[in-house]
Amino acid sequence: MLASMELRCFFTSRPLVRHETSTWNPPTSLQRATLFFSPLKPFRDRLPQLRVVASTPPPKSLNQQARRTDDGIPMDYVKTLAKFKSRHNHIRVLEISRRLDHPFAGSRLLLLDRPGNIHSIAFLFKLLTGTYFDVFATFPAILSDGPLAILGLGAGTAASMILQLYPQAEIHGYEIDPCVVSVGREYFGLSKIEKQHRGRIFIYVGDALRASVREGFSGMIVDLFSKGVVIPELQKPETWVRLRSNLRKGGRVMVNCGGSCVEPEDAARDGASIMEETLKAMDEAFHGQVSVLKLGDRKEDSCLALTGPMPDPVAWKQALQSSLRHHVDMWRPYRR
Template sequence: MSVGLISHQTQPLIHYPNQISNHPLQLTLPNLVLSHRPIHHHPLTAKSQQIHHSSPTTKTQDDGIPVEDVKILARFKSRHNYIRVLEVSRKADHPFAGSRLLLLDRPGNIHSISFLFKKFLTSTYFDVFATLPPILPPGPVGILGFGAGSSARLCLELYPELVVHGWELDPSVIAVGREFFGLAELEKQHPNRLFVYVGNALKASVRDGLSGIFVDLFSKGSLIPELQDPNTWEKLSKCLRKGGRVMVNVGGSCVEAEDSLIDGKVVMQESLKAMQRVFGDKLFVLSLGSRKDDSSIALTGDLPNLDSWKKALPRTLRCYVDMWTPFRD
């Protein structure tokens, strides 16, 4: 999701020192009216939702969240990101009502979501990520691009035996996760199941390998360029245990990059082609959103038995199993 200029500013509840970056980010926010694409049986594509400029009197769900229904809890620049934490009123006429959103980069794409008054599902691509553990061999999973912990929370709550290792480049994002998204509490609840590391996710490794890897790596509003390199996927494949899989948020045309010349759909296709060179015909895609505002998730490995996969999932997640199709260049 992206944010535009906002005329009234609120002070952060926590104070972080501004750090000097080699790539300074703009520190202005546009008028906060969030666009909404209706949820049917498909999740919203959180890093692929955009915000448009519309009348501040807009009240309908389809037109966005009125500015009076959104509170800015934190806004600052770290070394790696322009970070905003928003809280959406419970009274808002929107699927994100009662949630907190972590927005990163200048356009303000959503990187994490947490609902304050309900558990589990998010109505975003994180729910698709949560379908992966039942089709993995025994062992821990890794989250590359941990954010504030949305994927980890879902997986830990749905799969009581699962161990999660998460990597996040920006320590300020982890600090925000602990302060506003319940990450500190999650770590205390699961000291032997959740391990969070600050550092380059592409150097992630654990002893004896990972049974599954979630890849959710964006920078400056776009998939990182390393994901368009087959060598990256070759290295990641070597981090997997036998029978392990990778599930990837590959974005799409809705992802708004800081560089207006970058086309999210083109980057998505280039990333999928790089994956195909490593995984061959064992690559599947699940498409979200409309044709105009597409976004996709990729999955590696042989397609599992669909009936068995569904039976291993909560009923509300089973709809995603039938949505996978082979990737065709």
């Protein structure tokens, strides 16, 4: 259980409101991290899963061994920048030392929910993350002109990457927790992105499933989790039918479907089965036009989904920078 301070960010206007600059001040006392990361090794044909597991402090006699293990990141390389409880989340912001030999070295991580699943990541000196966010960054290359919705903005990782790679993009980001948006601005460079791309990024606080614009979205990125799992509404075909109705003709959806790599707060829930239920609901709503991209291995699997007919892989690759092109070859048709 987190020792937390209560941060209240309330908006009293419409249920879905544009999020303006907040007056939130971050906690002043930094707390020593006692978190160890699951071993993550970057491979070209798969991405490291974003998951953190808590570690129990070891006996003093094992201090040297505990401070450097093969199973995670030593505590000395992790700094806690913020730790508190909002109305919707247990929020932690961690900074990983650049001195560490690890894929996440030099990053900041946003952890939500009690198990500590990572919801956003940002590096100081590089854009790509080595995670599923890089796949999201390939999405605008197959969309027609028009606004792109991000349902589940988090601290703004996907929005930041897309606007830096596609400066003419128009992003509409939806996040239920105003405190998460504040954290994004304070620690993840979201305020800088808003200033640099004024008129290109619009942030709303409220129910992301109500996202809409007058002429429809050219695409939607869906990354909606609560208590460690994909939200239950996404296991219902009618939810996807409603989201599809807010797309322009030819519009697409790219979805983080989770999997066994995520750790639910409720031990009775299974991330892998929820992933499959989500895919089945999408398959029904989009009439069998769903492709999947598998990440990880059989024990720690997860996947992304893409709606619509499979794009021309040659044209898709040509529209991407070279470091993103290998993701195109990872997509496969979904089969129940």
